[in-house]
Amino acid sequence: MIVYINDIVNTGNDAQEIINLKQYYPHYFQTKDLGSLGYSLGIEVARFKKGIFLSKYVLDILSRLAC
Numbered sequence: 632m633i634v635y636i637n638d639i640v641n642t643g644n645d646a647q648e649i650i651n652l653k654q655y656y657p658h659y660f661q662t663k664d665l666g667s668l669g670y671s672l673g674i675e676v677a678r679f680k681k682g683i684f685l686s687k688y689v690l691d692i693l694s695r696l697a698c
Contacts, residue, residue, distance in 0.1 A: 640668055 633640040639656070641649050647690070656662045668676050675686035 637670055638671060640671060642668075 633642070639662075641652055653662075653664060665679055667678070670676065673688070675688075677684040
């Protein structure tokens with residue numbers, strides 16, 4: 632789970648647990664499910680069978696931070 636101000640991103644390999652979390656939130660927070668993540672906080676996300684791809688812009692930033 633990634634939380635930034637009023638945005639929540641759920642990720643994991645247990646689809647049922649993600650569904651459980653989505654059902655839990657409305658009991659405590661006003662929420663809206665926007666579906667699969669495509670873009671958030673300047674990060675573009677593309678999904679493939681073997682994993683995910685983050686936009687080149689983000690990868691450039693991460694590579695500069697690693698130096």
